[in-house]
Amino acid sequence: MRIIALATLVAVFLSSPAFAEGVSSEPKHPETQSWSWQGPFGTFDRTQLQRGYQVYKEVCAACHGMHLISFRNLAEEGGPEFTPAQAKAIATGIQVPGLDDKGEPIQRPATLADRFPSPFPNEKAAQAANNNALPPDLSVIIKARAHGIDAEGPDYVYSILMGYVDPPTDEPVLPGLNYNPYFAGHQIAMPAPLSSDGQVTWPEGNPPATKQQMAKDVVAFLTWASDPHMEARKSMGVKVMIFLVFLSVILFFAYKRQWKDIDH
Amino acid sequence: MAHGNYSYQPKNAFTKWLDSRLPIIRLMDETMLQFPTPKNLNFWFTFGGILAFMLVVQIISGVVLAMHYVPHEAMAFDSVERIMRDVNYGWLLRYIHSNGASMFFIAVYIHIFRGLYYGSYKAPREVLWLLGIVIYLLMMATGFLGYTLPWGQMSFWGATVITNFFSAIPWVGESVTQWLWGSFAVDNTTLQRFFSLHYLLPFVIAGVVVLHVWALHVPGNNNPLGIDVKGAADTVPFHPYYTIKDLFALVVFVLFFSYFIFFAPNFLGHADNYIPANRLVTPPHIVPEWYYLPLYAILRSVPDKLLGVVLMFGAIVVWAFLPWLDRSHVRSYRFRPVSRQLFYVLAVVIWLLGMLGAQTPDGNFEFYFGIVFPISKLFLSQICTLYYFLHFVVITPFVSTTEKALPVPESIGTAVLSKAGAAPAAAKG
Numbered sequence: 001m002r003i004i005a006l007a008t009l010v011a012v013f014l015s016s017p018a019f020a021e022g023v024s025s026e027p028k029h030p031e032t033q034s035w036s037w038q039g040p041f042g043t044f045d046r047t048q049l050q051r052g053y054q055v056y057k058e059v060c061a062a063c064h065g066m067h068l069i070s071f072r073n074l075a076e077e078g079g080p081e082f083t084p085a086q087a088k089a090i091a092t093g094i095q096v097p098g099l100d101d102k103g104e105p106i107q108r109p110a111t112l113a114d115r116f117p118s119p120f121p122n123e124k125a126a127q128a129a130n131n132n133a134l135p136p137d138l139s140v141i142i143k144a145r146a147h148g149i150d151a152e153g154p155d156y157v158y159s160i161l162m163g164y165v166d167p168p169t170d171e172p173v174l175p176g177l178n179y180n181p182y183f184a185g186h187q188i189a190m191p192a193p194l195s196s197d198g199q200v201t202w203p204e205g206n207p208p209a210t211k212q213q214m215a216k217d218v219v220a221f222l223t224w225a226s227d228p229h230m231e232a233r234k235s236m237g238v239k240v241m242i243f244l245v246f247l248s249v250i251l252f253f254a255y256k257r258q259w260k261d262i263d264h
Numbered sequence: 265m266a267h268g269n270y271s272y273q274p275k276n277a278f279t280k281w282l283d284s285r286l287p288i289i290r291l292m293d294e295t296m297l298q299f300p301t302p303k304n305l306n307f308w309f310t311f312g313g314i315l316a317f318m319l320v321v322q323i324i325s326g327v328v329l330a331m332h333y334v335p336h337e338a339m340a341f342d343s344v345e346r347i348m349r350d351v352n353y354g355w356l357l358r359y360i361h362s363n364g365a366s367m368f369f370i371a372v373y374i375h376i377f378r379g380l381y382y383g384s385y386k387a388p389r390e391v392l393w394l395l396g397i398v399i400y401l402l403m404m405a406t407g408f409l410g411y412t413l414p415w416g417q418m419s420f421w422g423a424t425v426i427t428n429f430f431s432a433i434p435w436v437g438e439s440v441t442q443w444l445w446g447s448f449a450v451d452n453t454t455l456q457r458f459f460s461l462h463y464l465l466p467f468v469i470a471g472v473v474v475l476h477v478w479a480l481h482v483p484g485n486n487n488p489l490g491i492d493v494k495g496a497a498d499t500v501p502f503h504p505y506y507t508i509k510d511l512f513a514l515v516v517f518v519l520f521f522s523y524f525i526f527f528a529p530n531f532l533g534h535a536d537n538y539i540p541a542n543r544l545v546t547p548p549h550i551v552p553e554w555y556y557l558p559l560y561a562i563l564r565s566v567p568d569k570l571l572g573v574v575l576m577f578g579a580i581v582v583w584a585f586l587p588w589l590d591r592s593h594v595r596s597y598r599f600r601p602v603s604r605q606l607f608y609v610l611a612v613v614i615w616l617l618g619m620l621g622a623q624t625p626d627g628n629f630e631f632y633f634g635i636v637f638p639i640s641k642l643f644l645s646q647i648c649t650l651y652y653f654l655h656f657v658v659i660t661p662f663v664s665t666t667e668k669a670l671p672v673p674e675s676i677g678t679a680v681l682s683k684a685g686a687a688p689a690a691a692k693g
Contacts, residue, residue, distance in 0.1 A: 040527050068345050136539075140345065143530060144538035153535070184548070226538075229348070229355045236356070237526020244519040251512040258508050262500060263680045264303045 025171075028163070028181040030146075030155035033216070037223065040238060043231050044224050049080035051202050052221025055214050057090075058200050059193050060138060063130060065118030068139035069225050072112040078231040079224050088112055131176040133189030142219075142226040153226070154219045156182070161215040164192035271298070295481055300499035301506055302487035304676050308382075309485070310513035311375040317514055318368040319473065323466050325361040326410075333413065335459035337452040340415035341540040359529040365407050366532045367521045369555035372400060380586075381607055383595030384486040390587040392479040395472055397584050402469045404556070404580075409462035411553055415455060416537030421550045423450045423458070429563075432570040449543070489679055490596025491672055498676035549624055557621030558614050562652070564625050565645040575649065582656045589656055592664035594672055602667040603660075610655050613648045620645045 036045045053074065056066070071091035074082045082090065091110040096117045098108040110117070118137075120126035127134050146152030159182040167179035167186075177187040194211045207213055224230070272293040274280040283290055332351050334343035347354035376396070379385055385393035412423045427444055431437040446453035484493060493499055500506075524531060530538075532554065536547050552560050563576040597604040620641055623630055629637040629644045637644075673679035 068342065068349065073349075140538045144535055146535050233355060233359075233526055233529070237522065240522050240526060241519065244515060244522060248512065248515045248519060251508065251515055255508045255512045258504055262303055262505065263677075264500075 025185050027184045027186070028159070030152070030159040030182060031162075033155055033158055035154055035220070035223070037220075037230060040234055042234065044078070044220060046081045047206065048217050048220045049224055050082060051200075051206055051213075052217035052219070052224075053080055054202065055194075055200050055218040056138070056221055059214075060218065061116070061119060063119055063126070063135040063190075064138045065120075066116040066139045066225060067118055067137055069116050070112070071110055071114055071116070073225075073228060075112070076228070079228055080221070084112075131189055135190070138222055138225070140226045142223045144226075154223050157222060158215050158219045160188070161194055161218070162212065295477075297501065297503040299481065299484075299502040300493070300496070301485050301502045302493055302498055302676055303500045303505070304487050304489060304680055305485060305506070305509075306488055307509075307513055308374065308378040309487075310510050311371050311378065312480075313510035314371045314514055314517050315368070315375060316473065318364060318371055319466065319470060322361065322364050322368060323470070325357050325364065326463070326466065329357055329361055330459075330463060333459075335413065335456050337415060337455055337541070340413060340455060344414045356525070359525045361410075363521065363524045363529060363532060365410060366524070366553070366555065367517075368403065369407070371517070372403060373555075376400070376583075377607075377611065379486075381597050381604075382486055382488055383490045383590070383592075383597065385587045386490075386590060386592075386595045387587065388483045389479070389486060392476060392483070393587055394584055395476040395479055397580065399469055399472050399476060401580060402465055402472065406462060406465040406469065407553060407555065409458045409465065411537075412455065412458045413462060414537060415541045417539040417541055417545070417547050418534045418537040418550070420450060420541035420543065421547055422552055423454065425550055426552075427454075429569075429573045429576075432573045434570070486595065487676060488596060488598065489673055489676060490594065490598070491676065491679075494675040494677070551622055554618070554622070557619075558617035559621070561617040561621035561645045562649045564621070565642070565649040575653075579649075579652060582653065586656065586660070589660045590664045591661060592667070592669065594669040596672075599670040599672050600664075600667055601670065602663050606655065606659060606663060610652070613651050613655070617645065617648045617652070620648070 036042060036048070071087055071094075074080050074090060075084045075087035088111075091112055091114060094110045094117065095107040096110045096114050098106055100106045118126075119135075120129060123134055142153035142157060144153075145156045160180060163180045163182040164178060165181065167173045171179065171186060173179050173187055177189055178191050179186060180188045194214050197208070197210045199211075200209050200214055202209055227233075272290045274283040274289070279289055282288070329347065332343065332347045332354065334340060344358065348358050349355075351357070379393065379396070408422070408426055412419045427441055427450060430444060431441040433440055442448060444454075445451070446457055487493075534551065551557070559576050559579055562579050563572040566572045566575060592600060592603070594600055597607055619631075620629065623641060625641060627636075627641060629639050629641050631637055673682075
């Protein structure tokens, strides 16, 4: 019966294997990149995260908030690891809403304890400024864009950033939208955020700020932001796995020894 | 199955005093240490212990998570993220708990199919089997309620879809659904009661597990041969023989579990659940957690909502009748050649239903490797659903009365001694 079932499956499989055909508005599969954090021993590149933060701050932050990230996180282990003084300087350079001594709303310099400010006072204002589209918060954008082990979300965001091309003639782009084949439906409200090389100026010693480099670095930064304890997680995981393998070997021999005089 | 002679003797004045008032040490000694257990149990029989461990893991990690989680529609999502970012080892707790649910279901499915294959549902273990089904139903409810709590898109829309099942009930459906919601839609009231119930149900499960273990200890363990224990030669004391075997299996299982916690913590989840719940945006494709997928496919296989819901619940309830639908005098499918093949067919059908449940309902069936079969998903899920019910309601009663069973060994002891020359069917499986 099992043989018959298998034979039927094989027969159906061989007789007419139709392959999936892409529907025209199906999003293109993201371009696979290699990332430093892939694999059980993967870690972030500190300078890449620092460059990525700068891209976020100077480009993305114009429209996208990251309300789950605090300035102190920038100096924490496993992240961009700015020095506490650098992180403090970054924070004080950014204005956040606060109250003065009389309770009047003011703008004040941020502290390490403050979250990244949102660029718009509320969702309605964000939509009004963006042709009715809401720029999503980027705190967990990498985790929210694909499951998978550690590359699908980064590949997707990278492909979106690099994927702006002229639309094909048979896909007219609606007013206020932009053509991007990696986006579901191919029409995205966000205009190409990385428009030219050298859009961001990095400190001496960093690679040239090409579009591709900026996209990779900001994706690295967003990946860390989605999962700030990734390095701690993987390093603990390696230790736990090694321990459990040893323990299971010992237990296996204990089990064999216990049962050696029993016929079973 | 009191084949072993229990020999608990209180050793000191305190245990003697306690033994004549609350013989709890005696109970532990007799049920967990000396308990005579068939000596031929294979590794498929270790999942009961693994499940007990997983229940404890889920309760402990869950209780700690509940200390930090905020069950409010405006704060739930961010509170889960705060746990993973700012609570010490919060990421570990949360990933243990979310992957632990999947591991719990992997273990329970193996446990159920082991019970099916070796005829563990048959007399005298029917009550044990029924209690197992109650536990499984409670697990389903608990898993669903827990998945709602992070209040992401799949949480919210999953809750909307599942609670809407109840609106299919004639006449009172709408009232029942609103009563469950505590509102006119899934909203903050719903989230708060789901949190409360998600905290409650695991303790109900623990209670039914006690009954399940009690019901196990009356007839004793089934075994791969499916024959009764004839005497002391067939058994070994649970401790140390099965404590060490179960412990070894448990550590291997935890190794598998740890891979997901540390290296693929979101692999078994859905990316959309990291998008905060938004009642104005319906995700293009709402899918439940993987462990509900076969049932989801059965639900969608019929166009009528009420019938779909009835079939879906029926697909679980039908397992409760199995002890009476199977008329065979032989328990283990090792000695039932036709039932054994049908067991694999059923497993394939349930796997196919699972695949169908994960796919969008329209179009042709997508097999692995991008291969699409020239058969519509709807038709295939109808065939599979039909076969699923036929397996239990028609095929099992028919086959169990007509199939010619292979000769069953005299006793566990003799089967074990003659194993060297035994047929492949009796090989350790």
